[in-house]
Amino acid sequence: NDPPEQTRTGMSKAALKQAYIDNLFYIQGRFRDVASTYDLYMAAAFTARDRMLERWVESAQVYKTSHARTLCYLSAEYLLGPQLTQNLVNLGIAKVARAAAEELSVDFNAILEEEVEPGLGSGGLGRLAACYLDSLATQRIPAIGYGIRYEFGIFDQVIQDGWQVERSDNWLRNGNPWELPRPKISFAVRYGGHTEQTRDQEGRSRVRWVPEMVIKGVAYDTPILGYGVRNANLLRLWKSEAPESFDFQTFNVGDYYGAVHAKIEAETISKVLYPNDEPEAGKELRLKQQYFFVSCSMQDMIRLHRNTVGPLETIHQKFVVQLNDTHPALAIAELMRLLVDEQAMTWEQAWSITRQTFCYTNHTLLPEALETWSLALFERLLPRHLEIIYAINQEFLDQVRVRFLGDEARIARMSLIDETHGRRIRMAHLAVVGSRAVNGVAALHSKLIKTTIFKDFHELAPERFHTVTNGVTPRRFMVVSNPRLARLITATCGHDRWIGDLEYLRDLETHADDPVLQARWRQVKIAAKRDLACWLDHHTGVPIDPEAMFDIQAKRLHEYKRQHLKVLHIIRLYQRLKQDPSVSMVPRAFIFGGKAAPGYVMAKLMIKLINAVGEVINRDPQVNGYLRVAFMPNFNVKNGQRLYPAADLSEQISLAGKEASGTGNMKFSMNGALTIGTDDGANIEIREAVGAENFFLFGMTAEEVQRKQAEGYRPWALYQGDAELKSDIDLISSGLFSHGDPHLFRPLTDHLIHADPFMVLADYRAYLECQERVTEAYAQPRRWDRMSILNVARMGRFSSDRAIREYAERIWQIEPVVLDS
Numbered sequence: 158n159d160p161p162e163q164t165r166t167g168m169s170k171a172a173l174k175q176a177y178i179d180n181l182f183y184i185q186g187r188f189r190d191v192a193s194t195y196d197l198y199m200a201a202a203f204t205a206r207d208r209m210l211e212r213w214v215e216s217a218q219v220y221k222t223s224h225a226r227t228l229c230y231l232s233a234e235y236l237l238g239p240q241l242t243q244n245l246v247n248l249g250i251a252k253v254a255r256a257a258a259e260e261l262s263v264d265f266n267a268i269l270e271e272e273v274e275p276g277l278g279s280g281g282l283g284r285l286a287a288c289y290l291d292s293l294a295t296q297r298i299p300a301i302g303y304g305i306r307y308e309f310g311i312f313d314q315v316i317q318d319g320w321q322v323e324r325s326d327n328w329l330r331n332g333n334p335w336e337l338p339r340p341k342i343s344f345a346v347r348y349g350g351h352t353e354q355t356r357d358q359e360g361r362s363r364v365r366w367v368p369e370m371v372i373k374g375v376a377y378d379t380p381i382l383g384y385g386v387r388n389a390n391l392l393r394l395w396k397s398e399a400p401e402s403f404d405f406q407t408f409n410v411g412d413y414y415g416a417v418h419a420k421i422e423a424e425t426i427s428k429v430l431y432p433n434d435e436p437e438a439g440k441e442l443r444l445k446q447q448y449f450f451v452s453c454s455m456q457d458m459i460r461l462h463r464n465t466v467g468p469l470e471t472i473h474q475k476f477v478v479q480l481n482d483t484h485p486a487l488a489i490a491e492l493m494r495l496l497v498d499e500q501a502m503t504w505e506q507a508w509s510i511t512r513q514t515f516c517y518t519n520h521t522l523l524p525e526a527l528e529t530w531s532l533a534l535f536e537r538l539l540p541r542h543l544e545i546i547y548a549i550n551q552e553f554l555d556q557v558r559v560r561f562l563g564d565e566a567r568i569a570r571m572s573l574i575d576e577t578h579g580r581r582i583r584m585a586h587l588a589v590v591g592s593r594a595v596n597g598v599a600a601l602h603s604k605l606i607k608t609t610i611f612k613d614f615h616e617l618a619p620e621r622f623h624t625v626t627n628g629v630t631p632r633r634f635m636v637v638s639n640p641r642l643a644r645l646i647t648a649t650c651g652h653d654r655w656i657g658d659l660e661y662l663r664d665l666e667t668h669a670d671d672p673v674l675q676a677r678w679r680q681v682k683i684a685a686k687r688d689l690a691c692w693l694d695h696h697t698g699v700p701i702d703p704e705a706m707f708d709i710q711a712k713r714l715h716e717y718k719r720q721h722l723k724v725l726h727i728i729r730l731y732q733r734l735k736q737d738p739s740v741s742m743v744p745r746a747f748i749f750g751g752k753a754a755p756g757y758v759m760a761k762l763m764i765k766l767i768n769a770v771g772e773v774i775n776r777d778p779q780v781n782g783y784l785r786v787a788f789m790p791n792f793n794v795k796n797g798q799r800l801y802p803a804a805d806l807s808e809q810i811s812l813a814g815k816e817a818s819g820t821g822n823m824k825f826s827m828n829g830a831l832t833i834g835t836d837d838g839a840n841i842e843i844r845e846a847v848g849a850e851n852f853f854l855f856g857m858t859a860e861e862v863q864r865k866q867a868e869g870y871r872p873w874a875l876y877q878g879d880a881e882l883k884s885d886i887d888l889i890s891s892g893l894f895s896h897g898d899p900h901l902f903r904p905l906t907d908h909l910i911h912a913d914p915f916m917v918l919a920d921y922r923a924y925l926e927c928q929e930r931v932t933e934a935y936a937q938p939r940r941w942d943r944m945s946i947l948n949v950a951r952m953g954r955f956s957s958d959r960a961i962r963e964y965a966e967r968i969w970q971i972e973p974v975v976l977d978s
């Protein structure tokens with residue numbers, strides 16, 4: 158037992174119980190008998206937090222005194238998911254904390270349900286940032302995650318009459334126990350106005366930026382624990398506020414209304430996350446957000462450097478900045494501004510430091526998803542940064558000219574300014590030119606960026622290009638979300654070292670054919686399926702038999718991800734059953750989850766189509782013993798954790814060459830689902846790792862896609878040439894799924910037949926054939942179980958720990974800092 162003075166941070170059950178009661182009383186002002194479930198959740202959160210702070214302070218001290226080289230991860234999004242269980246696991250007290258709560262008659266599952274997750278991201282990129290925070294701490298890399306403390310995160314999705322309806326996500330409503338406000342850590346951020354040429358005392362020419370508006374950013378810190386180590390890192394999110402001085406000044410001149418208006422304008426900047434996963438043109442507030450968090454972060458970095466070692470000239474030795482896509486790429490221009498204008502450094506030295514500081518990760522190849530900003534908007538908001546970008550561009554293009562004499566077409570292609578679409582700033586070009594390393598997120602993706610969007614840059618500086626295949630954290634996506642599987646793995650391997658080093662999952666391989674393990678494996682899966690079926694029944698009213706094959710596609714709704722290909726498969730099975738009710742079929746439950754960007758009409762129509770097809774099939778007694786269709790509303794981290802453990806089949810069916818990596822593919826496979834997938838993104842590497850015989854591959858390769866596109870793709874001919882395909886599409890247009898209305902889905906079916914930019918029709922036949930192979934394998938449980946076990950056993954490479962080690966060694970050159978005790 159802990160001595161009494163350690164009850165605030167002790168790890169024994171007795172200490173946890175006492176701390177729990179104390180926190181309930183001193184923080185929530187409640188005692189056990191009158192506490193609500195929410196009070197009980199808050200008390201549990203604070204009990205965990207007290208223990209986290211101890212490690213956090215210790216880490217900060219060691220990092221500071223050892224002058225540790227530190228990573229600044231800049232991301233506009235962090236999709237953290239629920240924090241309580243995750244933190245208890247990383248503290249190593251998940252089991253004892255549950256026991257302590259239960260001895261106090263607290264229903265632990267009920268308090269976990271109470272937690273709202275910070276949805277500060279829209280999809281894969283934001284979740285990747287959260288996985289990397291977990292692994293950075295676990296790999297003992299000193300790191301600060303910088304981002305925006307959105308007051309409203311990604312919208313909550315509800316389904317009404319089959320359509321997506323968005324509800325605002327007021328996640329801070331009941332308070333956030335995981336963050337610490339730092340009112341004293343705040344910086345001014347300026348917008349608009351104009352620049353002036355001046356001279357300093359020594360007569361050197363300087364630029365002064367006279368802004369039109371000044372706001373401030375205030376830090377909110379969230380501790381991020383590592384697993385199995387004492388290291389804890391920091392997630393620092395900025396909230397925008399009006400400067401205190403503002404009301405006062407304006408009040409004096411009598412413009413009270415104007416002062417309040419300005420205050421609201423300042424607070425608006427960090428108010429809401431843009432829910433798109435592709436850039437939206439011309440959104441001034443989005444540019445303000447990007448500059449806001451980037452400016453605060455760069456000022457903070459300089460402050461931290463000053464506080465520790467000092468001379469600004471060495472800042473690139475102390476810090477490396479990783480840009481999560483181009484959303485924070487303005488940091489390159491901002492660091493230049495801070496060094497040159499505010500610290501009076503020469504342009505040459507500032508540029509040399511900046512170029513050595515930044516690294517950039519690209520997450521997309523789709524040309525329409527590359528960020529650009531109109532010059533006019535940019536100039537109005539950030540006049541000084543435009544000058545800086547012009548200067549960077551001029552210097553850069555001069556180099557290109559010397560290297561490729563007279564190649565003016567190349568100059569136009571590489572310029573930071575796109576002159577062909579009404580003068581726009583190309584953020585990806587700024588990111589490449591200002592970084593010492595550029596990486597893609599999977600092998601194929603990295604190869605493609607070098608031959609397409611960054612071809613010219615690769616020819617100029619091939620050594621700058623790298624690849625780091627994405628990974629996901631096994632703490633959240635195995636231990637937290639699938640405790641039954643985690644226990645079975647630990648029991649089978651005889652150790653739990655796999656949680657901190659996922660390569661140890663290989664110890665499962667020798668047991669893949671063991672009938673005892675297989676039987677337990679199946680029990681674990683069916684228990685997860687039962688949990689999910691129960692949740693879905695409760696939330697959608699669709700009853701699902703846990704014995705059916707759970708065939709799941711969960712990801713943002715997008716034409717390139719081809720949820721409609723999956724729908725065509727469902728319709729084919731439906732028609733087959735209707736035509737011949739005696740046909741033998743493995744019962745399948747098709748489960749979808751995912752949000753559509755609120756302005757993406759086609760994606761929203763795809764949601765409606767899934768629900769409409771589901772409605773007809775689920776109601777039809779002739780087929781609903783074999784087929785069920787459910788749409789899980791509000792796919793987020795918490796709901797994802799319900800899906801991954803329950804999947805038999807994982808759908809990764811994007812058009813080859815379009816999905817940069819995908820990370821859901823890894824989460825499913827780690828939980829024993831088999832994958833049906835195209836030769837795309839990380840699917841390729843997953844297939845290599847688990848073995849081709851344990852992966853269902855179908856469809857065109859990226860090369861075949863390119864060739865077909867070059868030859869001229871004609872979906873109409875495919876539609877006319879395949880009677881089943883035609884009848885599946887025609888069934889949608891017939892009005893069967895729209896209460897007789899033949900128009901509802903016409904935009905979707907017409908687009909498929911006449912344009913089909915993501916070649917759904919071209920891969921349709923291959924997909925159906927591959928699904929036949931899936932059915933055949935599923936009908937042989939022992940074979941399926943073996944494949945499932947081997948999938949898990951060989952997923953070690955897809956831990957985000959491996960990804961972070963690769964970044965640290967190849968790109969950042971940062972060493973782990975070991976904390977003992």
Ligand code: 26Q
Binds near residue numbers: 434435443521820
């Ligand atoms: C940019 C400007 C204005 C408004 C929105 C945006 C914006 C926001 C989010 C653009 C893109 C995103 C998100 C992209 C994303 O999630 N990409 C995914 O990243 C994953 C992690 O690398 C990959 O696995 C996926 O393949 C990729 O689609």
